[in-house]
Amino acid sequence: MNIITQPISEIIGQQIINQDDKSILEIDREKIINLFKEYGVLLFRGFNADTEIFRDFSNLFSTDFLDYAGGAFNRRVIDNDQTILSVNDFQTEIKLHGEMYYQKNIPLMLWFFCANPASQHGETTVCDGRHFFAELSNSTKELFSRKKLKFTVRMNKEQWLIKYKIDDVNQLREMCKNHDTHLTIYEDESVLLEYICPVVVPSKCGNYKVFINSLLPSIQLSPDVLRFDDDSQIPDELMGELNGIADKITTDICWNQGDLLMIDNTRIMHGRKAFTDETREIYIRLCSPAFQF
Ligand SMILES: [Fe+2]
16 A cells, blocks of 8 residues: 655644545554654544544554543543543643653553544644754753652542542552552542652653653643642743743644544643534544554
8 A cells, every 4th residue: 555645744743645545454554653653643634534443543553552540631431442532521722741741650652533623723733842842941951950840639539539440548549659649648538649750851762852741731721730849839931931832833733534643642742722613523542552662
């Protein structure tokens, strides 16, 4: 099968476009893996994919699917498959982030599928974290080499039972231990969780630094949960610099029905634009690559 590719935008990714009405399942797997390793984000367009094809195609490249336990948003399970989730919890903008970077065990790879695009707006956004790091001022690079992010979340018992999909406090203790999360349990079994992580991480190959984290949407949606690890506030001027870079180097993916998006969650940040069309349906799968990575 002949693959026709072109950049997603001038600065990021590749799109693989169906020319001869072929099934996406016939694509040369090795070619896709090589493109994914080089670009970090691939858009598959024109393959007339449905939810079943989305599942089968992503299964060819992925393993260790997660059920989003501990996730920040409400996500609806699609077709009784706990590994296919709708992302439309609410309709406002979500700024650039690495998926689940507010906890230790992140999915290394993401898939998105457009079951139905919004009639207008609702684009998914992408940005290369290497590029983002390169755009930071020297003083901000220096700041991020000294300070980490600290997420602090308070929850009552009902909230943590639902959020982590567990049954008791011992499971919560075990989970926090595995996730390097500091846990304080109060008499009424309400809890305080504290998790510290870097703003900038080394790339998989070790040759680059990558700005990838949950900083932008956390400050946008729940600013109280986030401080630096020395408990200092994250300054407004810093957020101004970061949001300015995001505006400059973010690419919008304008969805077509049946599009698939494959993302390296160790390098490529994503987000989405606001929308009002309630029929927008974008699905996500959280997983790891089933190939050397
Ligand atoms: Fe996300």
